[in-house]
Amino acid sequence: MPSNPEDQARAGWWTRHVSPLNAILRILLGIVWMIDGILKFYSGFAGTFLSNLQGTQQSAPSWLSGWFTFWVNVTSPNPTAVVYTVGVFELLLGIALIFGFMRKIAYAGGVVLALLIWAIPEGFGGLYTITPQTTDIGTGILYAFAMTGLILINAAHGTSRWSVDYYIERRFPGWARIAEFSTPLFGSTKPASTASPKTPAA
Numbered sequence: 001m002p003s004n005p006e007d008q009a010r011a012g013w014w015t016r017h018v019s020p021l022n023a024i025l026r027i028l029l030g031i032v033w034m035i036d037g038i039l040k041f042y043s044g045f046a047g048t049f050l051s052n053l054q055g056t057q058q059s060a061p062s063w064l065s066g067w068f069t070f071w072v073n074v075t076s077p078n079p080t081a082v083v084y085t086v087g088v089f090e091l092l093l094g095i096a097l098i099f100g101f102m103r104k105i106a107y108a109g110g111v112v113l114a115l116l117i118w119a120i121p122e123g124f125g126g127l128y129t130i131t132p133q134t135t136d137i138g139t140g141i142l143y144a145f146a147m148t149g150l151i152l153i154n155a156a157h158g159t160s161r162w163s164v165d166y167y168i169e170r171r172f173p174g175w176a177r178i179a180e181f182s183t184p185l186f187g188s189t190k191p192a193s194t195a196s197p198k199t200p201a202a
Contacts, residue, residue, distance in 0.1 A: 022153050023100070023162030029146055030097025033090050033110070040087030049121065050079040056123040064128065071120050089113055097150075100163020103179050107151045114143035155181040 039045065053075065057068035075082045093113065096106035118124065118140025125138030158180055159166050165179035176183040 018157070019160060020162060022157065023160055025153075026100065026103075026150055026160075026163075027098050029150070030094045030099075032094070033097060034094030037087045037090030037092075037094060040083050040090065046080040046083040049083050050076060053079075053121060056121075059126075060123065061128050064124075067119075068123070086113075086117070100160060100165050103150075103154060103163065103165055104181055105178055107147050107154065107181070110147035111144050111151070114140045114147060116140075118144065151181055158182045 050072070053068065053072055057065065057072055060068050089109075090113070093106055093110050096102055097110075118138050122138040122140050125136065125141065127137055154160075159169060159176065159182075163179075165175065168175045169179060
């Protein structure tokens with residue numbers, strides 16, 4: 001965002017409001033993740049998860065059968081616990097996104113979780129069995145792209161005033177290592193603050 005008042009005046013509305021708009025995008029994704037997590041407990045998905053996964057295993061090509069066989073064996077002892085665990089992770093991710101807490105971990109974890117959802121219960125969107133009824137490649141991969149977009153925004157714009165991380169970083173600058181992709185995991189960090197005023201010309 002332009003720092004010079006004249007540049008700000010000439011900038012478009014979207015440029016002037018980029019920070020709150022980024023926060024709105026993050027919060028909306030957080031709400032979606034929370035809804036997904038809640039549905040894991042109330043939609044009855046836990047009761048059909050294993051049978052759906054076994055169906056995916058049977059329809060998968062031979063070169064993917066080992067992947068789905070592994071997950072069927074892992075989840076078959078207690079599929080309900082697996083579904084509920086994923087639901088808890090989705091709820092925690094949603095809360096982290098809404099409040100802007102530990103965003104580096106939340107964004108990266110969201111990418112991994114979305115890809116696992118796409119690769120296991122969604123069966124890679126069924127790309128290997130495209131039929132006339134196939135209309136999309138699954139939602140998990142889209143979630144992963146959305147979370148990657150948040151990573152790019154964070155790396156480009158740094159900390160957000162519309163987040164809990166911003167206020168924690170002001171008191172504990174080292175927090176930026178686990179909150180900002182623009183800050184390296186190791187090395188010096190600077191507190192999140194506004195730019196210092198320019199010294200008046202003599």
